[in-house]
Amino acid sequence: MVTRSPVAPLRKWETFVRSDLTSVRAVRHLAADVLAGWGWDGAPLENAVIVCSELLANAIFHGTRPGDEIAVRVEELDGGCRIEVVDTRPDLVPTARIAGATEERGRGLLLVRACSADLDVVPERGRKTVSARVRNCLPGTAA
Numbered sequence: 001m002v003t004r005s006p007v008a009p010l011r012k013w014e015t016f017v018r019s020d021l022t023s024v025r026a027v028r029h030l031a032a033d034v035l036a037g038w039g040w041d042g043a044p045l046e047n048a049v050i051v052c053s054e055l056l057a058n059a060i061f062h063g064t065r066p067g068d069e070i071a072v073r074v075e076e077l078d079g080g081c082r083i084e085v086v087d088t089r090p091d092l093v094p095t096a097r098i099a100g101a102t103e104e105r106g107r108g109l110l111l112v113r114a115c116s117a118d119l120d121v122v123p124e125r126g127r128k129t130v131s132a133r134v135r136n137c138l139p140g141t142a143a
Contacts, residue, residue, distance in 0.1 A: 009075035009082070011038055016071050019064035019087075021057070027072050028053045031083075038076055040136060047115035048074070048081055048134040054108040055085040055130055058094055063087030063128060077133070080117065084131040090123035094130060 013034045017023035031052040035045050052072065059070050064087045071086040094109055112119055116132035 009077055011076040012073065013075075014071060014073045016069050017056075019060050019066055019068040019070055021060060023070070024053055024057050024060065027056055031072070031074055034074060035081070040081075044080075044134065044136045048083065050115050051112050051132045051134055052083050052085075054112050055083060055132065058108050059085045059087040059130065062092055062094060063089045063130075065089075079137065080133055080135040082131055082133050083116075084129055086127055086129045088127055090126065090128040093121055093123060093128070 013031075015027065015030060017027060028049055032045065032049045035048055040048065052074065056070065056072055063085075064070060068088045070088075071084070073082075073084040073086075075082045075084070109119070112132050116134050118133050120129075120131045122129045122131075
């Protein structure tokens with residue numbers, strides 16, 4: 001678990017969706033448009049969109065009940081962004097697992113870890129925030 005830094009975001013976008021798989025596609029496109037509007041492109045943009053999609057899908061499958069509201073936030077920070085998904089099940093902390101070769105699900109958190117610099121889970125009373133930081137540059141290049 002990573003402790004959040006008190007750095008103020010440069011820009012922020014937030015939306016609220018219902019716990020329904022149709023929300024994933026809509027949020028994926030919205031987040032891509034927002035980040036592209038902020039000047040993100042290439043692999044960093046793709047990584048951020050994957051992280052956003054996977055955190056939201058994980059919240060829908062494992063962190064909410066049908067119809068619950070989920071908050072999705074993207075905050076641009078110096079050199080990257082923090083993507084947060086807030087769900088209604090603080091009692092269910094996400095854990096990565098190894099999916100079988102023929103399983104369709106079970107790789108989301110592994111993808112998030114591969115596409116992000118860190119992953120943080122903060123359970124609170126009545127909710128849980130799962131967040132990841134994505135860099136806006138490829139490793140070994142300038143920010």
